[in-house]
Amino acid sequence: MSETRDKIRFAAMRLFAQKGYGSTSVADILQAAGVNAGSLYYLYPGKQDVLLDVLDTYLAGIHPMLLAPAWAEISDPVERVFALLRRYRSALESTDCTYGCPIGSIALELHEPDPPVRERLAANFDAWVAAIEQCFVDAGDRLPSDLDRRALAVFALTTMEGGVMLSRTHRTLDDFDTAVAMLRSHVDLLLARA
Amino acid sequence: MSETRDKIRFAAMRLFAQKGYGSTSVADILQAAGVNAGSLYYLYPGKQDVLLDVLDTYLAGIHPMLLAPAWAEISDPVERVFALLRRYRSALESTDCTYGCPIGSIALELHEPDPPVRERLAANFDAWVAAIEQCFVDAGDRLPSDLDRRALAVFALTTMEGGVMLSRTHRTLDDFDTAVAMLRSHVDLLLARA
DNA sequence: GTCTATAACCCGATAGAC
DNA sequence: GTCTATCGGGTTATAGAC
Numbered sequence: 001m002s003e004t005r006d007k008i009r010f011a012a013m014r015l016f017a018q019k020g021y022g023s024t025s026v027a028d029i030l031q032a033a034g035v036n037a038g039s040l041y042y043l044y045p046g047k048q049d050v051l052l053d054v055l056d057t058y059l060a061g062i063h064p065m066l067l068a069p070a071w072a073e074i075s076d077p078v079e080r081v082f083a084l085l086r087r088y089r090s091a092l093e094s095t096d097c098t099y100g101c102p103i104g105s106i107a108l109e110l111h112e113p114d115p116p117v118r119e120r121l122a123a124n125f126d127a128w129v130a131a132i133e134q135c136f137v138d139a140g141d142r143l144p145s146d147l148d149r150r151a152l153a154v155f156a157l158t159t160m161e162g163g164v165m166l167s168r169t170h171r172t173l174d175d176f177d178t179a180v181a182m183l184r185s186h187v188d189l190l191l192a193r194a
Numbered sequence: 195m196s197e198t199r200d201k202i203r204f205a206a207m208r209l210f211a212q213k214g215y216g217s218t219s220v221a222d223i224l225q226a227a228g229v230n231a232g233s234l235y236y237l238y239p240g241k242q243d244v245l246l247d248v249l250d251t252y253l254a255g256i257h258p259m260l261l262a263p264a265w266a267e268i269s270d271p272v273e274r275v276f277a278l279l280r281r282y283r284s285a286l287e288s289t290d291c292t293y294g295c296p297i298g299s300i301a302l303e304l305h306e307p308d309p310p311v312r313e314r315l316a317a318n319f320d321a322w323v324a325a326i327e328q329c330f331v332d333a334g335d336r337l338p339s340d341l342d343r344r345a346l347a348v349f350a351l352t353t354m355e356g357g358v359m360l361s362r363t364h365r366t367l368d369d370f371d372t373a374v375a376m377l378r379s380h381v382d383l384l385l386a387r388a
Numbered sequence: 389g390t391c392t393a394t395a396a397c398c399c400g401a402t403a404g405a406c
Numbered sequence: 407g408t409c410t411a412t413c414g415g416g417t418t419a420t421a422g423a424c
Binding site for chain 2: 019020023104108109111121122151152159160161165175178186
């Protein structure tokens with residue numbers, strides 16, 4: 001029965017996003033999942049393996065859970081980029097600028113080498129960048145032909161992550177909105193130049 | 195004698211930047227500073243107060259320790275922005291992409307309300323943005339007159355912080371360089387448009 | 389597979405002599 | 407102001423019955 005595994009996974013997902021990995025104790029996960037310690041340690045070697053499972057779940061869910069809802073009613077590839085950024089804005093807004101991007105939070109929390117965790121964080125970032133790169137590729141000749149689409153996608157990610165960081169610190173959406181507006185004006189300049 | 199206080203402060207500054215606040219124990223600080231527990235708790239109410247002292251030190255040092263060295267041989271205001279970003283690149287480069295911006299690291303580590311800490315993180319970001327805003331103001335009519343100088347400064351900060359996050363995760367300078375190159379091309383477009 | 393109880397450890401902080 | 411020893415509590419993880 002992997003129902004228990006699901007309960008642990010989703011409880012951990014929520015807690016890591018809310019309080020971070022380090023500040024979440026195994027006891028917190030057990031309580032939130034309504035599961036006992038024996039069950040968790042029967043299913044996972046340890047706490048870090050729960051994190052690995054969570055990161056794998058984010059990666060597997062990036063298309064069905066993140067991109068598909070964000071893009072349901074938007075077909076213009078350039079607008080899809082900003083529709084995705086709006087999802088992060090909504091997350092910030094509905095949590096008083098507390099919750100931003102769960103991957104980014106964990107990425108800066110990591111300080112030890114910790115290769116298996118870093119590898120999965122990188123895979124999540126890579127998948128995000130690849131999806132946005134595809135949007136800019138789909139924009140075709142509306143963008144300058146010599147523009148590096150992947151570089152612009154990386155720029156969109158740094159804008160989002162940096163904006164989340166500042167908005168969480170200031171507890172206002174202002175910085176996030178400012179950063180996205182600047183990205184928008186950059187894209188507009190590129191569209192005009194093509 | 196505040197020599198002990200200095201030893202603690204600088205040991206903590208280095209450790210928080212290397213391993214983060216949560217992963218640094220008081221014992222780590224004591225060992226690195228060559229100081230005993232009694233002395234630390236005589237000088238500080240607790241561990242968090244050491245962090246507040248460190249953040250105040252960063253804020254006080256932003257001009258003499260960060261901006262002045264970065265700008266010693268550069269007078270062009272726009273080039274000063276990129277000279278500052280180069281400092282962060284050097285920090286990443288000389289630490290195998292482990293150490294980036296200490297303020298940003300702690301900012302995303304914070305998950306509890308923790309008002310006194312957040313307040314100081316915000317003050318550090320604000321001072322950084324104000325200094326860069328001044329560069330763009332000093333650029334005068336080389337930039338479009340209707341350009342929001344502060345917004346562009348926020349954008350520079352999100353670019354740096356986002357770039358540091360990705361470079362630390364991938365353990366390569368590539369993402370940082372890409373993000374800065376995109377910012378550069380945005381600024382170039384603005385300069386051409388003015 | 390799930391439960392309870394607990395081991396083994398590290399943490400921040402304190403006490404009290406000097 | 408500085409030292410050593412230690413307290414009390416929370417941590418991850420395990421043992422062993424069911």
